[in-house]
Amino acid sequence: MAQEDVFKKIVSHCKEYGFVFPSSDIYDGLGAVYDYGQNGVELKNNIKQYWWKSMVLLHDNIVGIDAAVFMHPTVWKASGHVDAFNDPLIDNRDSKKRYRADVLIEDQIGKYEEKIDKEVVKGRKRFKEAFDEAQFLATNGRVLELKEKRDALHARYAKAMKAMDLNELRQIILDEEIVCPISGTRNWTEVRQFNLMFKTEVGSTADGASTIYLRPETAQGIFVNYLNVQKTGRMKLPFGIAQIGKAFRNEIVARQFIFRMREFEQMEMQFFVKPGTEMEWFRQWKQTRMAWHLALGFGAENYRFHDHEKLAHYANAATDIEFHMPFGFKEVEGIHSRTDFDLKQHAKYSGKKIEYFDPENNQSYTPYVIETSIGVDRMFLSIMCHSYEEEQLEGGDVRTVLHLPAALAPVKLAVLPLVKKDGLPEKAQEIMQDLKFHFNCKYEEKDTIGKRYRRQDAIGTPYCITVDHDTLQDNTVTLRDRDTMEQHRVNISDLRSIIEDKVSLTSLLKKI
Ligand code: GAP
Numbered sequence: 001m002a003q004e005d006v007f008k009k010i011v012s013h014c015k016e017y018g019f020v021f022p023s024s025d026i027y028d029g030l031g032a033v034y035d036y037g038q039n040g041v042e043l044k045n046n047i048k049q050y051w052w053k054s055m056v057l058l059h060d061n062i063v064g065i066d067a068a069v070f071m072h073p074t075v076w077k078a079s080g081h082v083d084a085f086n087d088p089l090i091d092n093r094d095s096k097k098r099y100r101a102d103v104l105i106e107d108q109i110g111k112y113e114e115k116i117d118k119e120v121v122k123g124r125k126r127f128k129e130a131f132d133e134a135q136f137l138a139t140n141g142r143v144l145e146l147k148e149k150r151d152a153l154h155a156r157y158a159k160a161m162k163a164m165d166l167n168e169l170r171q172i173i174l175d176e177e178i179v180c181p182i183s184g185t186r187n188w189t190e191v192r193q194f195n196l197m198f199k200t201e202v203g204s205t206a207d208g209a210s211t212i213y214l215r216p217e218t219a220q221g222i223f224v225n226y227l228n229v230q231k232t233g234r235m236k237l238p239f240g241i242a243q244i245g246k247a248f249r250n251e252i253v254a255r256q257f258i259f260r261m262r263e264f265e266q267m268e269m270q271f272f273v274k275p276g277t278e279m280e281w282f283r284q285w286k287q288t289r290m291a292w293h294l295a296l297g298f299g300a301e302n303y304r305f306h307d308h309e310k311l312a313h314y315a316n317a318a319t320d321i322e323f324h325m326p327f328g329f330k331e332v333e334g335i336h337s338r339t340d341f342d343l344k345q346h347a348k349y350s351g352k353k354i355e356y357f358d359p360e361n362n363q364s365y366t367p368y369v370i371e372t373s374i375g376v377d378r379m380f381l382s383i384m385c386h387s388y389e390e391e392q393l394e395g396g397d398v399r400t401v402l403h404l405p406a407a408l409a410p411v412k413l414a415v416l417p418l419v420k421k422d423g424l425p426e427k428a429q430e431i432m433q434d435l436k437f438h439f440n441c442k443y444e445e446k447d448t449i450g451k452r453y454r455r456q457d458a459i460g461t462p463y464c465i466t467v468d469h470d471t472l473q474d475n476t477v478t479l480r481d482r483d484t485m486e487q488h489r490v491n492i493s494d495l496r497s498i499i500e501d502k503v504s505l506t507s508l509l510k511k512i
Helices: 003-016 038-057 074-079 101-130 133-139 141-163 166-175 219-223 226-232 278-294 341-350 376-387 424-435 449-459 469-474 492-503 505-509
Strands: 020-022 034-036 062-064 086-091 098-100 192-195 199-202 210-213 239-248 263-273 303-307 317-325 328-339 356-358 363-365 368-375 388-392 398-402 413-417 441-443 463-467 476-481 487-491
Touching (some): 038 239, 074 219, 074 341, 098 101, 133 141, 141 166, 219 263, 219 368, 413 424, 413 492, 424 441, 424 463, 469 476
Parallel strands (some): 413 441
Antiparallel strands (some): 086 192, 303 317, 328 368, 356 363, 463 476
16 A cells, blocks of 8 residues: 555544544634544553653653743744744745745655655566665666756755755745646745744733744743752752643644644753763763654664754754654654753843852853753654554454554553343443553443454554453453454453553653
8 A cells, every 4th residue: 555545544543533633623624733532632641651751750860840831022032933933935826825945845855766766666676686776776877867966956955945045945946847736837936934933912902912922842941940940959960851831833834644733742851961061962862862762662763863954043963863654754853952052042131140050160151951852743643653554364354453552552451341231241340440540441342342352453452351251250351462362361350460561651661
């Protein structure tokens, strides 16, 4: 099945099984805004817990905060977001559609990549067993020509972005003969800068309302609380402040479901370090964060680092952790060395002294910062994409199963009476009442046992137990494993110990 079709199936699965709904669905949705349903919210909360505990529980020098979404407007002047948080926009005069100029060019680079991939497929077909991919890529004339075009475009694009040369971005679009996907024409406007922050007002207009912004990143809530936390927590460098919260960006190109949203959630940690040690910490946090991802068991081949060529206005080094989504390797997390930019800017704009007194050398200085920043929604999407499978069963049947990491699954155990009579529902409820205090259980009695198993597979429930007539005699149940579909008989009294260890966050945290 084409990857595009797989992705479409995942999107509809998310809706059908109560993971993600379009926002205001009965009004046909709102662009790039989504709601999480009954299963989605559980998965999302588990992701957040996994991150939060890995930061705050596993590091005795990291603490958490929860800052407000609304912040003093000067925060965004100081942080540079008012002046520099822009995307280059271009409109097509015929379709009246608006695009990000950088995205149009990146897509064009992607097209060269696709053409190279197609040549490889053709080569493999032609040369069969004798095909040597590395040699083919290094010598085939058509591939070399495409690579040259791709590299030249990439170099020109990177230079234009670095200088934010809007005329050159437009010229690249014209020279590459990029057409609007809707109108098919090249009737482009000039490229303009567009600020991504949402504006609103606090106070009524009568008493002089003032314009404020919905935060485009949670990080600034941490920077403005640096002194509060350092002093009240008597924190010593190096130390970190973690936060999970909503962020808002007026994204122009809202694509790929929950990958790029206008309202989303971030899990960010700012790690304050002594100046001069930041590159060492940057390397260390790259490894620590990658280990967090790898502990989920999705395979190292599905992750890669992508170092930034164009650095944000506050950074002296930056990398992305990219995950292999059905639409290619895409950024899930950013790790940035933010220097002392933010704290210095807030000191300048607020007039407050924002420094650290180092008792080791009796000196005061502004700490440097390493930031780890991951989108909850992108993490959610990567987990769904990797877990979704349409499994071919013996006999030609297909079952749709989510191989979610057990610790993140919305429901850990489904308790199913074989039939709705003979005291089986009562016995199943009794088991449920005991286990529900230890992990998330769901009771289901409607439909055949086979249908109920399939429903649980589709939401990723790692275990099901079936209560049957033997249960009433010997206090045993059938325990079924989601992934292997194997079933075996276990004592009710052993259920908690068998399941708890496998589904607990603790066991996942220990793998990091
Ligand atoms: N404080 C740094 C910062 O915000 P970023 O690279 O712009 O850096 C960090 O964002 C992460 O937030 C990204 O790696 C991504 O996971 C998530 N993110 C950013 N924009 C998003 C959007 N429009 N929709 C969903 N997630 C987004």
